[in-house]
Amino acid sequence: MSSESIALGQPTVGEEELAAVAEVFRSGWLAGAGPACRRFEERFAQVTGTAHALTTANCGSALFLGLKVLGVQPGDEVIVGDYTFPATGHAVVQAGAKPVFADIRPDVFSADPAHVEALVTPRTVGILAVDVAGQPGDFDEYRAIADEHGLWLFEDAACAAGATYKTRPAGSLADLAAFSFHGRKGITAGEGGALVSDREDLIARARKLHTYGIEPAISREGSATLPIPEFHELGYNFRLSDVQAAIMNVQLDRLPDLLAARRSVAKRYHEAFADVEALTVPVELPDREHPWQAYLLTVAPEVSRDALALRIRSQGVQCNFGTYASHLQPIYGPQAPLPVSADAFARQLAIPMHANLTDAEVTRVAEVVREAVQSLS
Numbered sequence: 001m002s003s004e005s006i007a008l009g010q011p012t013v014g015e016e017e018l019a020a021v022a023e024v025f026r027s028g029w030l031a032g033a034g035p036a037c038r039r040f041e042e043r044f045a046q047v048t049g050t051a052h053a054l055t056t057a058n059c060g061s062a063l064f065l066g067l068k069v070l071g072v073q074p075g076d077e078v079i080v081g082d083y084t085f086p087a088t089g090h091a092v093v094q095a096g097a098k099p100v101f102a103d104i105r106p107d108v109f110s111a112d113p114a115h116v117e118a119l120v121t122p123r124t125v126g127i128l129a130v131d132v133a134g135q136p137g138d139f140d141e142y143r144a145i146a147d148e149h150g151l152w153l154f155e156d157a158a159c160a161a162g163a164t165y166k167t168r169p170a171g172s173l174a175d176l177a178a179f180s181f182h183g184r185k186g187i188t189a190g191e192g193g194a195l196v197s198d199r200e201d202l203i204a205r206a207r208k209l210h211t212y213g214i215e216p217a218i219s220r221e222g223s224a225t226l227p228i229p230e231f232h233e234l235g236y237n238f239r240l241s242d243v244q245a246a247i248m249n250v251q252l253d254r255l256p257d258l259l260a261a262r263r264s265v266a267k268r269y270h271e272a273f274a275d276v277e278a279l280t281v282p283v284e285l286p287d288r289e290h291p292w293q294a295y296l297l298t299v300a301p302e303v304s305r306d307a308l309a310l311r312i313r314s315q316g317v318q319c320n321f322g323t324y325a326s327h328l329q330p331i332y333g334p335q336a337p338l339p340v341s342a343d344a345f346a347r348q349l350a351i352p353m354h355a356n357l358t359d360a361e362v363t364r365v366a367e368v369v370r371e372a373v374q375s376l377s
């Protein structure tokens with residue numbers, strides 16, 4: 001692909017982030033769980049409408065820690081929205097439990113509450129629901145199912161920073177939520193993640209587990225005695241470094257502008273593709289604010305999605321499939337068919353979506369996609 005191609009995703013980072021990193025260099029605290037992480041955690045809890053936040057190395061580790069502190073045991077079943085990057089299902093397996101994949105709504109691709117309910121068995125302990133492309137799923141319905149069956153509810157909000165559901169921020173919709181700050185997400189430090197919750201006990205336990213089973217060193221700073229931690233449980237190093245947290249503090253300042261820029265790109269795409277019969281544009285539900293982590297078109301069955309993608313790429317516009325149907329991934333072994341998710345996996349197409357796209361680039365993407373569809377129809 002030529003270096004001048006229009007990127008599928010791109011971070012928005014610049015002088016402010018560099019200045020924040022320089023500040024961390026001067027402070028000498030480059031390791032994780034330091035002052036920059038603390039500051040970000042306080043601010044991110046506010047942004048997500050939760051009482052507590054913990055920074056983590058990435059979203060996968062936040063999901064894993066979350067499942068651990070929820071008490072997941074071998075033999076437990078966790079119902080997981082199928083259409084997602086398989087980090088979601090992986091975390092369940094890594095925590096020793098069995099992911100049971102739920103089919104999805106055909107319009108917004110998040111777990112279909114009716115199918116979630118149908119999958120509950122006496123072994124089910126919780127629901128791990130994914131905000132697909134960042135748009136929250138049906139959390140009132142998931143909550144009702146969870147309450148009826150005594151399950152916990154966990155939000156995979158990897159792509160959802162800044163999204164809302166019935167005016168409530170993503171992150172506050174379940175007992176726990178996990179975010180990703182990977183380079184293709186709405187706010188990013190290259191890699192990174194966070195776990196948020198109103199439950200102090202859950203975040204406190206996760207905090208210890210994320211630093212080898214002891215309280216982070218910052219908690220012993222300035223002590224008049226010589227506190228020597230004891231190790232009682234097997235923890236991990238899942239810390240975000242303070243270098244990354246400093247970047248995230250600037251990214252959080254930028255969040256409103258980044259969301260507005262993505263929203264404006266989505267609006268222009270909607271208009272550009274409204275009359276293209278072979279394409280269905282993504283749906284934003286009226287009671288939710290979509291953060292547009294990705295813009296996923298659905299290609300009509302008569303047109304080959306793969307051929308379309310290759311044609312668009314050949315014109316210097318990056319694009320890709322949407323995300324994965326987890327149940328079709330060999331790692332999980334044979335699974336029951338989930339036709340809606342399998343169909344989305346086969347027919348969705350991600351086109352460039354990020355906050356740096358210029359008007360001219362959006363126009364160019366729209367032209368290239370329209371022409372490519374015409375040439376294959």
Ligand SMILES: Cc1ncc(COP(=O)(O)O)c(C=O)c1O
Pocket residue numbers: 058059060061084085087088130131156158159179180181182192193
């Ligand atoms: C829905 C979802 N969950 C989890 C992850 C994993 O995030 P990370 O790469 O930060 O571990 C991703 C990453 O793409 C994702 O999209």
